[in-house]
Amino acid sequence: MATDLVLGIDSSTQSTKAVLVDAATGEVVAHASAPHPTGTAVDPRAWLTAFDSATDGLIERASAISVGGQQHGMVALDSAGAPVHDALLWNDTRSAPQAVDLVAELGGPQQCAEAIGSVLVASFTSTKLRWLRDHQPDAAARTRDVLLPHDYVSRHVSGGDVFTDRGDASGTGYFSTADDVWRPDLAEAAIGHAIALPRIVGPAEIAGVTASGLVIGAGTGDNMAAALALDLEPGDVVVSIGTSGVASTISTTRVADGTGSVTGFADATGNFLPMGTTMNAARILDLQCALLGVDHDELGRLALAAPAGANGLTISPYYAGERTPNRPDATGTWAGLTVSTSREDVARAAFEALLCSLADAVDLVTSMTGQPARRILMVGGAAQNAAVHALAPAIFGAPVTVPAPGEYVALGAARQAAWALSGSSTLPAWTPPPSETYDAEATPDVRQAYAALRDRTATWH
Numbered sequence: 404m405a406t407d408l409v410l411g412i413d414s415s416t417q418s419t420k421a422v423l424v425d426a427a428t429g430e431v432v433a434h435a436s437a438p439h440p441t442g443t444a445v446d447p448r449a450w451l452t453a454f455d456s457a458t459d460g461l462i463e464r465a466s467a468i469s470v471g472g473q474q475h476g477m478v479a480l481d482s483a484g485a486p487v488h489d490a491l492l493w494n495d496t497r498s499a500p501q502a503v504d505l506v507a508e509l510g511g512p513q514q515c516a517e518a519i520g521s522v523l524v525a526s527f528t529s530t531k532l533r534w535l536r537d538h539q540p541d542a543a544a545r546t547r548d549v550l551l552p553h554d555y556v557s558r559h560v561s562g563g564d565v566f567t568d569r570g571d572a573s574g575t576g577y578f579s580t581a582d583d584v585w586r587p588d589l590a591e592a593a594i595g596h597a598i599a600l601p602r603i604v605g606p607a608e609i610a611g612v613t614a615s616g617l618v619i620g621a622g623t624g625d626n627m628a629a630a631l632a633l634d635l636e637p638g639d640v641v642v643s644i645g646t647s648g649v650a651s652t653i654s655t656t657r658v659a660d661g662t663g664s665v666t667g668f669a670d671a672t673g674n675f676l677p678m679g680t681t682m683n684a685a686r687i688l689d690l691q692c693a694l695l696g697v698d699h700d701e702l703g704r705l706a707l708a709a710p711a712g713a714n715g716l717t718i719s720p721y722y723a724g725e726r727t728p729n730r731p732d733a734t735g736t737w738a739g740l741t742v743s744t745s746r747e748d749v750a751r752a753a754f755e756a757l758l759c760s761l762a763d764a765v766d767l768v769t770s771m772t773g774q775p776a777r778r779i780l781m782v783g784g785a786a787q788n789a790a791v792h793a794l795a796p797a798i799f800g801a802p803v804t805v806p807a808p809g810e811y812v813a814l815g816a817a818r819q820a821a822w823a824l825s826g827s828s829t830l831p832a833w834t835p836p837p838s839e840t841y842d843a844e845a846t847p848d849v850r851q852a853y854a855a856l857r858d859r860t861a862t863w864h
C-alpha cells in the first residue's frame with residue numbers, strides 16, 4: 404500500500420523551499436523552490452506567490468503540510484486581512500530605538516528576559532509594532548491581527564484561519580516562555596491598542612483540514628523546524644549559515660539571559676532552543692564573490708590557497724548592522740590591508756570572519772547552557788562550501804559534522820506534518836541523514852585577531 408506524502412515548507416528570508424516527503428521514512432521524493440524579493444521590508448503577499456509557485460504540482464500529492472518560516476517578521480493586517488504596511492523582517496534594524504524603550508518599560512534587561520525569555524533587540528516583532536505606532540500611526544491604528552511569516556503562509560493554506568506554535572511565538576516579544584502563553588498586555592503596550600493574536604497550536608496537533616482534506620500542522624520558526632529535522636541530542640549544537648548565522652541547542656530548561664547574548668526561545672516540541680544569532684552570515688561570502696567576480700566554489704578555492712590569518716587581513720563583517728553583538732548601526736570594517744594583499748587573502752578573510760562570528764555564537768550558547776558542544780552540526784546554504792568544511796573545525800577548535808545537502812528547515816516542517824498526521828505522541832522515526840565529519844588543527848590566532856578587531860570597532864558605533 405502506498406504511504407502518505409507530507410509537504411514541508413521553509414518560507415525563509417531569500418526563498419520558499421518545498422519538500423515532498425514519504426511520511427513513513429522521511430525520504431524526499433520531490434522538491435522545489437521560488438525566490439523572495441530582496442530587502443528587509445517586503446510585501447508579504449510576495450511570499451504567498453512564491454509558496455504557490457514552489458508547491459505547484461506537489462501540494463496536490465500531499466496528505467499533510469506544515470510551514471516553517473523566518474522568525475520574528477511583523478505581518479500586520481487590517482480588518483479585511485490586508486497588510487497595513489510592508490512586513491518588517493528579522494534583519495530590519497529600524498526599530499532599534501524602540502527595542503531600547505520597550506526593555507526599559509519592562510524594568511531592564513533581566514526583567515525583560517524573565518518575562519519573555521530574551522532581551523528585546525530590533526529583530527523582535529514587538530519592537531516593529533512600536534515602530535509602526537511611532538512612525539505610521541494610521542497603519543498602526545488599522546492593525547487588527549499581527550502574524551509571523553509562517554502564520555501568514557499557513558493562513559493562506561487554511562483559507563483564512565490564523566494559528567501559530569510556541570516556538571515561533573517565543574520570538575515575538577509578547578509570549579511568556581515560562582507559562583507557554585501569549586502576553587497580550589505586552590502586544591497591546593507595543594502597538595498602543597489590543598490586537599488579535601493567532602491561536603497557539605500544540606506540537607503534534609492538527610491545526611486544520613482544508614476542503615480538499617489536506618491536514619495542516621502548527622508550523623514553526625525556521626530554526627525550530629531545523630531542530631526537528633536533525634534529531635538532536637543533549638549537547639548537540641546546530642550552526643546554520645543562511646542569511647542569518649545561528650548557533651542553537653536543545654535545552655530541557657528555560658533560558659533567560661539578561662545579558663541579551665543568547666535568546667531563550669521555545670522549541671517546536673516542549674523544550675527550549677537557546678540561540679545566538681548573527682545578522683551577517685552567507686551574505687559575507689556573497690559580497691566577496693561579487694567583489695572578486697567569482698562564484699562560491701572559486702571563492703572557496705581562493706580562500707584555501709591563502710594561509711590561516713589571510714596575511715594579516717581581518718574583517719569585522721557587520722555589513723548589515725549586527726545583533727550578536729548588538730550593534731544595529733554597525734558597518735563592516737576591513738583591517739590589515741597591505742600592498743601585498745591578494746585575492747586569495749580577501750577570500751580567506753571573508754570565510755574567517757564568518758566562522759569567527761559563528762564560533763562566538765557557539766561559545767555564547769554553550770556557556771549559557773553550561774554544556775560543552777558534544778557535536779557541532781552545520782546546515783544552511785553556505786554549509787555546503789568546501790572552504791567552510793576545511794576552515795570551520797580549525798576556527799571552532801572542534802570537529803564539524805555536515806549532514807548531506809538538504810533543506811533541513813523544510814524537512815523539519817515535513818516531519819511536524821507527519822507527526823500531526825500520525826496522531827502519535829512521538830515524532831515519526833525517520834532515518835537520520837547521512838553526514839560527513841570534518842576535523843582540522845585549531846587556529847586560535849585567527850580568532851584572536853578577529854576578537855581584537857571586533858572589540859576595537861565596538862567603540863566606533
Ligand SMILES: Nc1ncnc2c1ncn2[C@@H]1O[C@H](COP(=O)(O)OP(=O)(O)O)[C@@H](O)[C@H]1O
Pocket residue numbers: 415416417418644645646647685686688689699700783784785786787788
Ligand atoms: N556553495 C555555497 N557557498 C557559499 N554560500 C552559498 C553556497 N550555496 C548557497 N550559498 C548562499 O547561501 C544563502 C542561502 O542559504 P539559505 O540557507 O537558503 O538562506 P535563507 O534560509 O536565509 O534564505 C545565499 O546567500 C547563497 O548565496
Ligand SMILES: O=C(CO)[C@@H](O)[C@H](O)COP(=O)(O)O
Pocket residue numbers: 415416417472473474475493526574624625626645646647648649680
Ligand atoms: O532571526 C532569526 C533567528 O532569531 C533568523 O534566524 C531568522 O529566523 C531568519 O533565518 P534565515 O532566513 O537566515 O534562515
